[in-house]
Amino acid sequence: MPNSLIDQNKYDGEDVKIALSVMSTGCKCVYCERLLPKLDELNTHDIRAIEHFYPKKLYPLQKFKWSNLFWVCKNCNSTKLNYDTQNNPFVHPENDDPEDYFEYDYSHQIKVNKFSPNEEKNKNTIERTMGKRVLEITWGSVILFQFQMFEIDLEKNLKKYERSTKQNTKLKYLKQILGVIQDLKIFANDEKEYAGRRRFLIRQSLVIKAITQEINHHQTELGLSEPFTWVW
């Protein structure tokens, strides 16, 4: 734990910032997944803020508590402000899996997942942080475009695979597909900005569903030691 927290000196000391940067995957806002500048990339427009999950104003004992601190963007930080997360259910960046709670629509808006374990928790979190995601439509479109390029490539190879009759040719196409699939997995890994949205697109795709089945059907011939899964 950083010294300035142990001494209860500063919650935003340089040592705290360094420790948080090292901890945070890909240095993203834990709520909206916007990419935050790393410590060595800081410029005059620092959009980073240190977030107290349980607001320090309402819960002073939480002010220097390491487990209560997260990197977020200033937008989410100022929207959430002193919202009482102790008495109102709220999606916790570490203890909850955001993918159980959120999904997206094609206009890039974030929505309550229809299988959400706790709808109130969803609504509070969206209202107090991620509502700002609507501002990120440009980014949403870029991600969608990149995803569609992958999907087109996969569909093309899937058709070739389905049309070919020789076992060897079929396997050749499947191997090409597997290569694209592996790139697609990187496209949505934890370090990527808006990984939640990227994974949502992958899960929704019927082409990818069909392809995953084919791959696992030929798992041994493809030299895979275990079935391919979309888990990150």
Ligand SMILES: [Zn+2]
């Ligand atoms: Zn944010």
